[in-house]
Amino acid sequence: MRAIVVAACLAVGSLSGGSTWAQTVEVSNVKYETALDLAGQKLQLNGAGTRYKFVVKVYTAGLYLTTKAGTPAEVLAAPGPKRIHISMLRDIDGNELGKLFTKGMEDNAPREEFVKSINGVLKLSEIFASRKQLNSGDNFSVDYVPGVGSTVLLNGKAIGETIKEPEFFSALLRIWLGDKPADASLKEALLGIKKERRR
Known part of the structure; x- marks a missing residue:
């Protein structure tokens, strides 16, 4: 059985007198910053984990919020900007990824x-289709800013038009946090639920 991904983020060190936040956490050899700025607000890494398909690692995902959230409802209701960041661990056809995301949202x-x-959904599918293929090492983020909408960034650069409908970002997050998540252990990791690694 595959190992359950440990949500290693947001661990507070207390060995040297004071408690300090780690600068980054590593998930499947991908580093995630524990804090970042978006639209003038500080976001913290709520959780990060790996998406598996059978035993194959497909990508890592990290969820950033302004405030800690431990349930899907809390994530969706969290105020302020949000970011979901994906880093590919294997090559995947852009059209295939777009279809998988669409199905997950639906x-x-x-x-x-x-x-x-x-x-x-259509704009996101167009972005992936135009890319043809996402390669191992590529990354993309979707940033949501209230009153502005969602922006897709590919390898750190904004691509396509801003998606203004606020419902889009909520539907997107449900791919990983919904009742039929893409990967149950990744859902727990994004929510910061720590599990013991199976041996």
Whole structure:
């Protein structure tokens, strides 16, 4: 059985008198900053983990929020900007990834929310299709800023138009945090739920 990914982030060290936050955490050899600035606000890494397909590592994911959240409802209700960051661990066809994301959103989002997200779903699919293939080492983020919308960044550079519908980002997060998540252990990792690694 595969090892359950440990949500290693946000551990506070207390061996040297004072408690300090780690600058980065490492997940499947990918480093995630524990804090970053977005739209003038400080975000913290809520959790990070690895997406597996059977025993193959597909990508890592990290979720950034302004405040700690331990349940999907708390994540969706969290105020301020948010970021989901994906780093590829293997090559994958852009069209395939777009279809998988679309299916994940449709399977998990309430019908009304998904309908309002269609414009964003199409734009995201177009971005992936235009890329043809995402290679191991590529990364992308989706940044959500209230009142502005969602921006897709590929390898750190904004690509495509801003997706204005707020429902899109909520539907996107449900791919990993919904009732039918892409990977149950990744869902727990993004929520910061620590599990013992199976031997």
